[in-house]
Amino acid sequence: MKLEEFDFYLPEELIAQEPIEDRSKSRLLVLNKTSGEIEHRIFEDVIYYLRPGDCLVLNNTKVIPARLIGRRKNTHGKIEMVLLKPVDVDIWEVLVKPGRRAHIGEEIVFGDGQLAAKVIDITDFGGRIVEFFHERPFQEVLHELGEMPTPPYIKKKLQDENRYQTVYAVKPGSAAAPTAGLHFTQELLEKIRQKGVSIAFITLHVGLGTFRPVTVENIQEHKMHAEYYEISHEAADLINSTKQVGGKVIAVGTTSTRTLETVADVNGIIKPGSGWTDIFIYPGYKFKAVDALITNFHLPKSTLIMLVCAFAGKEKVFRAYKEAVNEKYRFFSFGDSMLIM
Known part of the structure; x- marks a missing residue:
């Protein structure tokens, strides 16, 4: 599988340089991974796609002034x-x-x-x-x-460093934010709980593995850099009980996805514990634990776009990205979001 297959055109003006005022008012592109159908919503509308008995999995890592x-x-x-x-x-x-x-x-x-x-x-x-x-x-x-290590494509100085943290960030250790979670507010999370959706917190400290560029022509030759994760017994029990009652496990971000897929057994059962993961997910990978994914729009040729293509199919994802460009969605860390289910 060639690196060039994951390239796409992105106008520079669509790279978000700063977060919008209200986290939950960013745009949300909803992609049905089975039919390929696309809907355009606002992020807080994500609640309408969640069902009682589902489980939302959030990465509670905190960015350090690295x-x-x-x-x-x-x-x-x-x-x-x-x-x-x-x-x-x-x-x-x-x-x-x-x-x-x-x-x-x-x-x-x-x-x-x-x-x-x-x-x-x-x-x-x-x-x-x-x-x-x-x-x-x-x-x-x-x-x-130290300073907050915002990505190099963000040229503007961040006025409020808390905007590069999720509202549930509690465990210091990351060199970059798990940006899919930046759209959630405490108010939205509380509404999600009241709907009967469980929320499980896991940890993956984002490092070089997440944002290191792919430089090899054959992507199978790319080696991921190991990142540290932790999953508590409480989080594992929440996720596993969701599976047992037929609910969906919705991973917020590629970091949560990689962590769950690292520790899941062949039946999708999550094992609590801690360790290091260098899992590289690209098309052809069979997901064991994750049923739906909330994620931002990613860099061309990145391991993140490869993971998303593995989850929903490259053709559907690239069609959705093309529509996002046409509709002028905001891209990357401070950009808009996708829900794939």
């Missing part, structure tokens, strides 16, 4: 660093820009010296392993010096 701007100790050249995941105490896997300057042994200073780092290794993915040095608690210094 972007650090520093300088090389010897030359004072600017270095940008994005934290991906902890490896050990004070040791992190990171992305560095410009990477060619970050040799093993390179020392980097942040702020007025409150934080320093030393490159100790280079990863298979082109990242770096660094050791941090600090006198005050690391999280305290990070929140003082």
